[in-house]
Amino acid sequence: MADHFGADPLAAEPLGAEPLEAALVALAQDDRARPLLVALDFDGTLAPLQDDPSQSRILPAGVVTLRALAAADGVALALVSGRALHDLHQLAEVPEGTYLIGSHGAERARVTRHGLDRDVVRLTDAQADRLAELGAQALAIARGRDGVWVETKPTAVVVHTRLAERPDASAAETAALDLGARLGTNVLHGKDVVEISVLHASKGEALRALRDELGSRVVVCAGDDVTDEHAFDALGPDDLTIKVGPGPTSARYRVPDPASLVHALTTLTPR
Ligand SMILES: O=P(O)(O)OC[C@H]1O[C@H](O[C@H]2O[C@H](CO)[C@@H](O)[C@H](O)[C@H]2O)[C@H](O)[C@@H](O)[C@@H]1O
Numbered sequence: 001m002a003d004h005f006g007a008d009p010l011a012a013e014p015l016g017a018e019p020l021e022a023a024l025v026a027l028a029q030d031d032r033a034r035p036l037l038v039a040l041d042f043d044g045t046l047a048p049l050q051d052d053p054s055q056s057r058i059l060p061a062g063v064v065t066l067r068a069l070a071a072a073d074g075v076a077l078a079l080v081s082g083r084a085l086h087d088l089h090q091l092a093e094v095p096e097g098t099y100l101i102g103s104h105g106a107e108r109a110r111v112t113r114h115g116l117d118r119d120v121v122r123l124t125d126a127q128a129d130r131l132a133e134l135g136a137q138a139l140a141i142a143r144g145r146d147g148v149w150v151e152t153k154p155t156a157v158v159v160h161t162r163l164a165e166r167p168d169a170s171a172a173e174t175a176a177l178d179l180g181a182r183l184g185t186n187v188l189h190g191k192d193v194v195e196i197s198v199l200h201a202s203k204g205e206a207l208r209a210l211r212d213e214l215g216s217r218v219v220v221c222a223g224d225d226v227t228d229e230h231a232f233d234a235l236g237p238d239d240l241t242i243k244v245g246p247g248p249t250s251a252r253y254r255v256p257d258p259a260s261l262v263h264a265l266t267t268l269t270p271r
Pocket residue numbers: 041042043044048049050051052053056080081082083084151158160162190191192193195225227
């Protein structure tokens with residue numbers, strides 16, 4: 001897989017890796033790159049990972065950087081997340097005008113001064129029944145397994161295993177993948193989560209649709225998990241993709257953690 005930093009694709013680069021910052025500075029100064037879309041994942045990208053997802057918060061420096069980006073001429077800002085939209089809006093502290101893509105692309109909204117201007121997701125009766133059944137069977141997977149728990153979203157259920165010991169985590173993930181294969185439409189295996197959705201959705205498709213709608217010439221996209229690879233893969237050679245943390249990736253650049261990403265993104269804003 002392509003990796004900007006060459007030899008070891010799993011090695012994280014230190015803060016302030018020059019080539020990424022140089023590329024971002026060049027983009028900031030290039031009028032031909034407008035309209036520019038900056039599309040960022042949330043958990044593990046702008047917010048350090050937490051055992052309890054309700055405790056996740058965007059880094060304080062990230063709030064400032066996103067405000068500056070959103071205020072820049074010819075720049076649109078989007079968060080592209082697996083989070084349910086409502087959850088993402090509560091946690092992300094993003095400025096007015098930001099596009100929010102939630103539930104891995106199944107939900108979308110724009111932040112306005114009066115709240116969210118959202119496209120409502122409507123499940124068919126059959127999908128709603130399947131979601132209820134998935135919820136019940138996911139709870140059965142969690143039962144008796146310490147640290148395994150179930151999150152419910154408007155279009156999906158998520159089996160979380162971060163707090164479980166390895167044997168319980170592996171058994172729960174295997175059972176959840178099997179459940180997804182039987183009853184799900186989309187199954188995603190992310191960081192200590194198996195997410196089973198009753199709708200087809202992909203970060204890549206949602207990002208491509210937003211880009212087309214906005215007529216964005218260049219997209220800067222960053223993410224940390226396997227689900228973000230769908231977004232990277234939907235972009236082209238002139239776009240700038242950034243993997244946060246270790247792991248295989250098709251992104252062109254890599255930073256070690258959310259703080260490094262936020263630091264790098266400051267070079268994209270006018271000074
Ligand atoms: O696309 P993202 O913004 O990265 O959202 C993906 C999932 O994020 C949340 O789970 C992840 O973060 C949690 C909090 O740090 C962590 O405990 C969990 O292990 C991670 O997988 C969220 O709870 C999921 O619903 C999202 O799909």
